[in-house]
Amino acid sequence: MRVSRHALVDADSQRLIAARLFHSSPASAALIVTCDDASGYRGYCRRYMADRRNDASKPGDISMPLQMILVAVGTSGDVLPFVAIGIVAKARGHRVAMVASGAHRASIEAGGIELIESIDAEADAIALGHPNFWRPTRGLRRISERIIVPSLRPQVAAIESLHEKGNTVVVGSTLALGARIACEKFGVPFVSVHLAPAAFRSLEATPHVANIRHFPHLPRSIKRLLYWYFDRFIVDPALGRGLNHVRVELGLPPIVRPLHQWLHSPARVIGLFPPWFASPASDWPKQVKLTGFPLYDGPRARSVPPDLLRFLAEGEPPVVFTAGTGMRHAGSFFRAAVDACIRLGLRGVLISSSVGEIAVHTRPTVRAFDYAPFNMLLPHARAIVHHGGIGTSAQAMRAGIAQVVIPLAYDQADNAARLERLGVAAVVHVREPSGTRLAQVLQKLLGRPDLHEKLVTVARRFHDDNKALVETCRLIEQTVRVRNDSRASGESGVSASKEFDVDRN
Incomplete structure (x- = not known):
């Protein structure tokens, strides 16, 4: 070929x-x-x-609309915030295209956004379908080899073809590394958008990790050594080699430790979470701005299954159990959920795309559904049990309900620790807790005398749901204006080659 x-x-x-x-x-x-x-x-x-x-001459369009290229890698929970950014950007008059997996075509096109596939839906499903995907170390290897590296060249090709000089900005997710390469090569402004604070390595405010429980509390020298070890023996072999093959083909120098500092754009980095959830540490990149949680449920956000509406109206608020958008192996989780509900005499709602497989374990007081918009379901729930995805965590905080978090990998352990510090969650440090264990944790959490006050305090921090997305778009626009103004005034600023000159040795 x-x-x-x-x-x-x-x-x-x-x-x-x-x-x-x-x-x-x-x-x-x-x-x-x-x-x-x-x-x-x-x-x-x-x-x-x-x-x-x-x-571009439609009413309401701005005089110089940008060509905004959104590049997102991951599960639906990783992609939907970028769809939300795209919808707001289009409303502000910009032209928007998205580079992402074909698995998200329906959600992206429902937002009126053009999709350019970086990987097809079948390959995406195979990668996510393996149980190793949700292991801290093996998961990174799998997503690198099956999704990140195969997406590099299509991301570069799409950006090369779509960008307009002086009028384009690329907005990439944490793992959109092909976009980072393309912008370095073609001199296109690049904005990094991280959904969770775990994307920022820090010796001062060290994020929690799933496989080293007390990692943040270790001496700085040990943390520095473990970061280096992880990059040298796990990241570089799984990800760095494929990434550098593409860089060399483009005439760019090779890099090492791509997940250390290189993944952050030198021009602008946006965290889609508020400062009260994670305040920037002194050793975070200086170009970081925090805007807030996007809180976007997707195109079906106004569609609640009629059976679920009837179930909610029939009794007390239920406990919601969800394994997340990317989890394909959650049978034991949902069996434990049903058992916990029976032991505590609670009603339960199980949310899973594999609803047919778990429905056989349900009871009249515990029902299974393939989808429910959390912005409409959670305000009617008593609590939620989940794995710690940042989107689910934010929706539960806004709804003012208690959370039990069972972190597995990626940013989940750090999100769980932050929820626990806020006083709104309990964390289970066992990958597959029994129904008995879940029941004990739920009972203890729901019986806490200070729980209601903590939940209300956090829920009151949520105000305008659209504000974070509008501010995100404003910062993206500002990045392009600053770049263009600098060039128009004849200032050299930071050259394209020097701007990206980090982590090469």
């Missing part, structure tokens, strides 16, 4: 991206699939950009 030196994407991917991008008629689709060279691919993408510019 021939690979273009310039587009850095194979011929099949060129056809796939072009076809997905233009939603072509049969006639034009037939023309697109004959394109097997980089110049043809770029030509189709530029024709797409010309069409988008012709649409």
Whole structure:
């Protein structure tokens, strides 16, 4: 299979991206699939950009709309906040395209955003479907080899073809490393957006990790050594090699420790969480700004299953149990959930995309549903049991309900520790607790005399749900203005090569 030196994407991917991008008629689709060279691919993408510019005269559009390219890697919980950013950006007059897995096509297109696939839905499902995905170390290896590295070249190719000089900004998630490379190569402004504070390594305010329970409390020298060990023997072999292959193909120097500091944009880094949840430490990057939780439930946010509405109206507020959007192996979790509800005499709601597999374990007082918008469900719940995803954590805090968190990997342990410090959650440090254990933790948490006061105090911190997204878009716009103003005034500022010159040795 021939690979273009310039587009850095194979011929099949060129056809796939072009076809997905233009939603072509049969006639034009037939023309697109004959394109097997980089110049043809770029030509189709530029024709797409010309069409988008012709649409920029709608009422309410700003005089100089940006071409905003959103690049997101991960599960639905990682992608939906970027859909929310895109919706707000479009309302502000910008043209928006998103580079992401085809698994999220429905959610992205429901927001009126064009999707360019970086990996197809089948490959995404295979990667997420393995139980190792939710192991702290093996999970990073799997997501690197199956999702991050295969997405690098399509991300670079899409950005190369879609960006307009002086009028484009790329907004990337924590693991959108192909976007980071492309912006370094083509001199495009890049904004890093991190959903959770665990993305920021710190010796001062060290985030919790799932496999070293007391990591934040270790001496600084030990923490520094463990960060280095993790990068040298886990990250660099699994991720660094593939990343540097792409960099070398583009004429860029290799780097080491990509998850240490390199993943943060030198121009602007945005944390989608508020300072009261995680205040920036002195050793965080200086270009960090915090805006707040996005609180976006997706395109089906106003659709509550009628059966769930009836169940909620039939009795006391239930305890909600969810394993998260990416979890495919949660059978034992839901069996323990049913057992805990029976032991405590509580009603329960189980939320899982594999509802057919868990429905056999339910009871009349414990029901299973494949989907429920948390912004509408959680205000009617008594508590929620989950694995510590940042989106679920934020929705539960806003709803003012208690949380039991069972962290497995990634940012979950750090989110859980922060919830516990706020007094709104209890943390279970066992990957698969029994129903008896869950019942004990729930009973103790719900019986705490100070719980109600803590829940109310935190819930009152949530005001305008849209404010964080508007401020995020404003900071993205500001990044482009500062870059353009600097160039227009003749100031050299920070050159594209020097701006990205970090972690190369």
